[in-house]
Amino acid sequence: MARFVLIRVLQSIIALIGxxxxxxxxxxxxxxxxxxxxxxxxxxxxxxxxxHQMGLDKPLPQQFWLYLSELARGDLGTSLVKQRPVSExxxxxxxxxxxxxxxxxxxxxxxxxxxxxxxxxxxxxxWDQGIKFLAVLGQALPGFWVAIMAILIFYQNLRWFPVxxxxxxxxxxxxxxxxxxxxxxxxxxxxxSSMLDVLDTEYIKLARIKGLPERTVIWKHxxxxxxISPLTILGMLFAGIISGAVxxxxxxxWPGMGRLAIEAVFxxxxxxxxxxxxxxxxxxxxxxxxxDIAYAYIDPQIRYQRS
Amino acid sequence: xxEPNTNVGAMTVRKAGGLSRGVRVLRNLxxxxxxxVITLLVLTAIFxxxxxxxxxxxxxxxxRRLPPAFMTGGSADHLLGTDKLGRDNLSRLIYGGxxxxxxSLLAIAITASIGTFLGITAGYLGGRIDGFxxxxxxxxxxxxxxxxxxxxxxxxxxxxxTVVVALSILGWAGYARLIRGEALKLRNSDFVAQARIIGAxxxxxxxxHIFPNVINSLLVIMTLQVGMMILMESALSYLGIGIPxxxxxxxxxxxxxxGDLDSAWxxxxxxxxxxxxVVLSGNFVGDWLRDKLDPRLRQL
Numbered sequence: 001m002a003r004f005v006l007i008r009v010l011q012s013i014i015a016l017i018g019x020x021x022x023x024x025x026x027x028x029x030x031x032x033x034x035x036x037x038x039x040x041x042x043x044x045x046x047x048x049x050x051x052h053q054m055g056l057d058k059p060l061p062q063q064f065w066l067y068l069s070e071l072a073r074g075d076l077g078t079s080l081v082k083q084r085p086v087s088e089x090x091x092x093x094x095x096x097x098x099x100x101x102x103x104x105x106x107x108x109x110x111x112x113x114x115x116x117x118x119x120x121x122x123x124x125x126x127w128d129q130g131i132k133f134l135a136v137l138g139q140a141l142p143g144f145w146v147a148i149m150a151i152l153i154f155y156q157n158l159r160w161f162p163v164x165x166x167x168x169x170x171x172x173x174x175x176x177x178x179x180x181x182x183x184x185x186x187x188x189x190x191x192x193s194s195m196l197d198v199l200d201t202e203y204i205k206l207a208r209i210k211g212l213p214e215r216t217v218i219w220k221h222x223x224x225x226x227x228i229s230p231l232t233i234l235g236m237l238f239a240g241i242i243s244g245a246v247x248x249x250x251x252x253x254w255p256g257m258g259r260l261a262i263e264a265v266f267x268x269x270x271x272x273x274x275x276x277x278x279x280x281x282x283x284x285x286x287x288x289x290x291x292d293i294a295y296a297y298i299d300p301q302i303r304y305q306r307s
Numbered sequence: 308x309x310e311p312n313t314n315v316g317a318m319t320v321r322k323a324g325g326l327s328r329g330v331r332v333l334r335n336l337x338x339x340x341x342x343x344v345i346t347l348l349v350l351t352a353i354f355x356x357x358x359x360x361x362x363x364x365x366x367x368x369x370x371r372r373l374p375p376a377f378m379t380g381g382s383a384d385h386l387l388g389t390d391k392l393g394r395d396n397l398s399r400l401i402y403g404g405x406x407x408x409x410x411s412l413l414a415i416a417i418t419a420s421i422g423t424f425l426g427i428t429a430g431y432l433g434g435r436i437d438g439f440x441x442x443x444x445x446x447x448x449x450x451x452x453x454x455x456x457x458x459x460x461x462x463x464x465x466x467x468x469t470v471v472v473a474l475s476i477l478g479w480a481g482y483a484r485l486i487r488g489e490a491l492k493l494r495n496s497d498f499v500a501q502a503r504i505i506g507a508x509x510x511x512x513x514x515x516h517i518f519p520n521v522i523n524s525l526l527v528i529m530t531l532q533v534g535m536m537i538l539m540e541s542a543l544s545y546l547g548i549g550i551p552x553x554x555x556x557x558x559x560x561x562x563x564x565x566g567d568l569d570s571a572w573x574x575x576x577x578x579x580x581x582x583x584x585v586v587l588s589g590n591f592v593g594d595w596l597r598d599k600l601d602p603r604l605r606q607l
């Protein structure tokens with residue numbers, strides 16, 4: 001087990017360095033960041049001073065090394081547009097994203113499990129049909145459009161919920177609903193099919209033959225085993241949640257990481273985009289590592305087979 | 308006691324054999340309608356210049372935010388109304404479909420080729436190569452594509468090519484994983500063993516013997532990917548990092564209408580319905596193909 005974890009950690013670090021090189025090169029070949037901040041009446045010496053100050057007059061490998069050592073000191077650079085330390089901007093934005101993401105994740109997961117289990121245990125009933133229909137529709141309609149239609153109905157016409165910013169609890173309703181919309185259909189389908197597979201196994205039949213009450217069979221024997229396959233795609237789901245957060249924050253003008261990223265892209269604010277990509281990459285790696293370890297812990301077959 | 312048993316038997320027989328005519332027609336409609344939608348999309352995309360009543364990028368300041376023809380104040384000249392610059396919504400919808408479809412099909416061709424190549428290689432060769440390819444695949448599957456699209460937007464600038472790259476750069480991973488599973492099963496089959504005995508090279512086995520046997524699965528995944536790609540493309544153009552304006556695209560049309568929800572909600576409504584309809588149809592056709600060609604993929 002220790003060996004398995006160690007190999008995974010090493011692999012993640014190598015992958016992270018790979019992503020850093022990629023991001024670094026992509027941003028360096030894309031053009032000269034100085035053209036963004038220089039003004040037409042600057043003298044040649046002043047421009048050169050900026051190059052020197054930003055370290056852009058050094059060879060590429062040395063620039064990369066400088067960049068790495070700055071990162072190691074926790075220095076994410078300075079925004080070209082706002083002239084603020086990037087770490088400060090992210091410090092402002094990240095809590096807002098979490099305030100949106102965590103409730104959405106909890107509500108989304110609970111709903112997915114509830115509805116997925118309901119559909120699986122009452123297979124082919126009206127519940128199952130309805131839930132399947134919702135899942136199919138949910139996977140076909142674009143989330144950003146559904147959110148805009150929700151604004152049209154619940155804000156523009158009914159005036160039930162406010163939109164824009166995050167000042168009152170009511171401001172959370174539509175953004176959280178949008179985020180839930182992004183994660184619900186896929187997860188719901190997965191829980192349903194995973195549960196159906198488990199309900200079809202011999203040990204569930206045995207539990208029923210033993211005369212255990214249906215409640216115990218479903219919630220104790222079946223649910224635990226049905227958790228495994230949703231767990232394995234938690235990594236993929238996480239990627240989906242991040243993409244969903246960017247879109248949701250953009251629609252509802254939510255001052256989080258997603259909106260920061262989009263604004264930085266439009267402003268060609270390299271250091272900010274770079275920092276956000278790196279932070280997300282670290283989060284994705286950590287998430288996958290945790291999932292892998294949890295998976296190996298739950299299912300001994302994986303542990304032996306991979307080490 | 309045998310009573311309930313015969314009942315069950317009778318029911319299953321009736322279900323399998325004697326579907327009433329009405330049910331059969333209904334069931335076929337479930338595939339006919341999606342096929343019609345997809346065919347219409349392809350035809351309108353090809354013949355867009357002939358079908359669109361107006362130039363999709365021509366502004367008309369005298370006819371801004373006109374409602375669709377079926378509402379009061381609408382005119383037959385602009386069947387779906389106009390947007391805030393007076394551009395004809397129907398024409399933009401037709402041309403937008405052309406953009407979505409070409410971007411998606413190109414990205415699917417690229418991702419399917421790369422993914423199939425890597426999947427067969429990993430599955431057939433096994434060992435360290437398999438381990439390496441599958442680790443990279445896992446990472447690609449768990450990285451948010453949107454973020455890479457943003458990076459590319461800055462790195463190579465906005466454009467058709469950027470969007471195709473953004474959709475392709477991670478999209479191969481799904482193919483690689485599934486095709487690898489298929490190749491792994493085929494590797495141990497008799498015909499592969501025979502090919503090896505008569506001295507076929509690994510490359511020849513991979514592409515002359517294994518590849519033809521994964522084509523069915525490949526077709527199913529490719530069809531199911533049409534919807535995914537169109538959704539991704541529209542999300543990118545909604546955020547403003549897709550095909551740059553003024554080229555119409557469904558996602559950016561929804562975004563354009565965002566500011567006019569109080570006065571001209573139809574600007575956002577129609578492109579969203581178009582996306583939903585096409586993606587739904589693509590998914591239905593994919594499901595149907597899977598049941599026909601490759602029922603084993605069902606669980607996925």
